[in-house]
Amino acid sequence: MTLDIQKVKEFSNKVWDEQIIPTLSKYIEIPNQSPLFDKDWATNGYTDQAMQLIFNWVKAQDVKGMSVEIKTIPDHTPIIFIVIEPTRENPKNVLLYGHMDKQPPLPELWDADLGPYKAVVKNGKLFGRGGADDGYSTFASIAAVQALQQQNIPHDRYVIIIEGSEESGSVHLPAYITKLEKEIGVPALVVCLDSGSGNYDQLWMTSSLRGVLTGDLTVKVLDQASHSGSASGIVPSSFRIAKQLISRIEDELTGEIHKDLQVEIPSYRIDQIKLCSEVLGNTIFEEFEWAGKTHPVTKDLIQLHINKTWKPTLCVTGVEGIPPCSNAGNVLRTHTTLKLSVRLPPSMTAEKATKVLKEILEKDPPYGASVTFKCDKSATGWDSPAVQPWLDAALGEASHTFYGKPHVYMGEGGTIPFMGLLGYAVCDIGFTYLLIYSTVGEKFPQAQFVITGLLGPGSNAHSGNESLDIEYGKKLLGCIIYMLDRQAKQ
Incomplete structure (x- = not known):
């Protein structure tokens, strides 16, 4: 038929x-x-x-x-x-x-x-x-x-x-x-x-x-919050420590992720990416509703496709321990928890990435702070x-x-x-x-x-x-x- x-x-x-x-x-x-x-x-x-x-x-x-x-x-x-x-x-x-x-x-x-x-x-x-x-x-x-x-x-x-x-x-x-x-x-x-x-x-x-890996990075410095006038300069800010830890896995200027989370990209995938870039043109970044004068990390279309499909990336998608601005007093907080969402290269296992992230983030914490990274979702x-x-x-x-x-x-x-x-x-x-x-x-x-x-x-x-x-x-x-x-x- x-x-x-x-x-x-x-x-x-x-x-x-x-x-x-x-x-x-x-x-x-x-x-x-x-x-x-x-x-x-x-x-x-x-x-x-x-x-x-x-x-x-x-x-x-x-x-x-x-x-x-x-x-x-x-x-x-x-x-x-x-x-x-x-x-x-x-x-x-x-x-x-x-x-x-x-x-x-x-x-x-x-x-x-x-x-x-x-x-x-x-x-x-x-x-x-x-x-x-x-x-x-x-x-x-x-x-x-x-x-x-x-x-x-x-x-x-x-x-x-x-x-x-x-x-x-x-x-x-x-x-x-x-x-x-x-x-x-x-x-x-x-x-x-x-x-x-x-x-x-x-x-x-x-x-x-x-792949994807999400988890909570928690930095704790005190058991009891303190007046910022008394504690700041003596007690390290949990948020500042969290920024230092994130810098271990992400270059804050380029967005490049730690080498242990990178993979070699097959040459035939690069060829497919080049064709895809020709077909889509600027659509890859024009689809977003940009605020003000914000622009893509690069105007190189091929690199944007590589970033999106084969490069690991990090996004902070949630936060706990920080009050809203309308209710924020002069207090040095006890802790900061950040929800990290890490996109993984197609050929990297989520199990390996979890071990890499946990070791990098928890090892030798600044000022001896209490630092934990707990993965809540992962998929290869x-x-x-x-x-x-x-x-x-x-x-x-x-x-x-x-x-x-x-x-x-x-x-x-x-x-x-x-x-x-x-x-x-x-x-x-x-x-x-x-x-x-x-x-x-x-x-x-x-x-x-x-x-x-x-x-x-x-x-x-x-x-x-x-x-x-x-x-x-x-x-x-x-x-x-x-x-x-x-x-x-x-």
Whole structure:
């Protein structure tokens, strides 16, 4: 059977307008945060409510050969586990992945007519927390299979996993991957719809992902706060010490990170970065809403892409121990705690980075201050294996068919912990790390990867005014349908 492209386009437009947008809007309105950000996730019912909404929608769809369950493990966020039986001879396994947990709402960062848990369609975009990152993934995955079945296209066996702890580093996912290993099987293709695009003009494939490590750096100098007039000049400021410690891992003038957190960048990745830079031009920095005369760290576009995708970086994303300016007295405080977020090169393990950071920050503290660095989330990055010729050709054909332009490979600065788990899944059991899978090659020896998504310029994932571009989503669904059809013909 030959795939009818016009019918695919009509189907995608219809399913987005009549099914995905209305149900995704209901999902946006549920305040389910990832477990790292909501300590009451297991009791307040929001995670269960979001899972049930998605589960009910999936179950109501007319998908032949489908079984769908909400799987649970005590003290773990649930997952939705879907299996769709094949209709072709000699079928292969295809694994599709997404997540339904959300980042914190940050209501102060949203425009007055928008809100994190308020679904709004405006200027061709759907606004709301978790829509683009990546609540749409379940609906798109199911819709892609529906499109094939409506045209009676023989297809492979599909396994769809929708997890609930991705934004917390997928801390609960390894247990499910291990438990369901037989049911998952060995996929020939892995499709992940939690990534991004460089523009909204063509299909973008993620070639690599940085890892991430977050933790609390605490510097304590006193057990009792003291009047600054009495203590300053005698007692060292905890904030000044914290700045010294951060300078151990980051050059404050250049942003360069300690050499022990750097890796050698493969030459072919540099070649891909050069092409990506040519396609995007200044978009890489023009997408941000710069304040005043602030400008990028460099105007060298290639270097900006290298910084974003293969260089480690440090951001201070939170602080404790410091009162707001409106309530700040003349007091030398007892301590300062800074939340550090470190993005890691794709080929560096989070375990190694954690050890490096902890040793650098805690060793020989200035003035003998009490210094601790406690990691609360980590996930290793991912570097894609070589793309087989058939898949590269299929992606190019899909991009030309639905966007009218060629596809582009791009490294992402963000993290999808699930992809790192395919390389090696690490479970934290007490203080012992159990290595479940050693390498991608050993776990999925023949697997190809399609990592893409709706997080394009201005989508603002994790921040205020998060949105997805509806037209881009419709065309992306068409590309996924096309690609699954090509996979089934291998």
